[in-house]
Amino acid sequence: MLALLTAGVALRRLRVLDRRLARTGGGAAEGAGTSGERLDAVETEVARLRDEVAGALRHVAVVRYDAFGDMGGRMSFSAAFLDDAGDGVVVSSIHARGESRTYGKAVVGGDSDVVLTPEERQALDAARSGRAD
Known part of the structure; x- marks a missing residue:
């Protein structure tokens, strides 16, 4: 049982x-x-x-500077936004007393077909290397 x-x-x-x-x-x-x-x-x-x-724009660097000698505060900037292949854009904003202008330049393979300013080149190099200068 x-x-x-x-x-x-x-x-x-x-x-x-x-x-x-x-x-x-x-x-x-x-x-x-x-x-x-x-x-x-x-x-x-x-x-x-x-x-x-x-393919994401994940490599980013910003460089601030004085575009004109009579202005202070480093109000102008250049920023680089890149993907892993070095493709993306460099955006610059130039600040003056009476106005601001913004420019965008395409980047392919880590370089642009448009001449870059020293500040734009610095931002691009910093974004590619992953460290600010």
Whole structure:
């Protein structure tokens, strides 16, 4: 009688474990396949995100300066925004007493086809190297 009761309890526990296993992705062979598929999906997503991040304008540097001798406070600036390939833009804002002008110059492969000012070149070099001068 005790053996029959023990067998019944063991059978009930086995059914509970079997249901839990089914909810988590199946048996050992199925679970390994599912885990492998999940790992492949994660690796694909990581590769896609790496490509996306490489194209982001994440290398940034700003150089502030006085554009005119009679002005103080270093109100003018040049800022470089680049991706991992060195593509992006250099933006300069020249501040004078009566006005401010803003310029943008495209950068491809770490250089511009338009002549850069020394301050723009400094911002570009600082963004590419990752450190301010």
